[in-house]
Amino acid sequence: MSDATLRAEAQIPTASASKYLQQLCKHFQHKLPATFDAQAGQITFPLGQTRLAADDQTLTIRLEAASDEDMERLKDVVGRHLARFAFREELKVEWREPSAV
16 A cells, blocks of 8 residues: 555444445355454445445445545445445435545
8 A cells, every 4th residue: 555545534424334244245245355253344346445334333444545536436335335324314424535654
């Protein structure tokens, strides 16, 4: 990963974080490399990396991509699939740049 890697993060309040993390990873693992357990997951897209973390109240999604275009497409793909799996609740997904660590 180079310094030019773009990053975005969304922290989504939901009591079903682990369920959605697992659904997303199971869905994409049919065509893409994906690893996961109840608390953490990673999906490798051609567009970039998606890392997920779940606790009792929040699903955190971290994206990494090489270009603005790839980042926007990754946000769209992950966001649309999450909305489909979480159709019973209206999740608020707000992407932001993560703080420097």
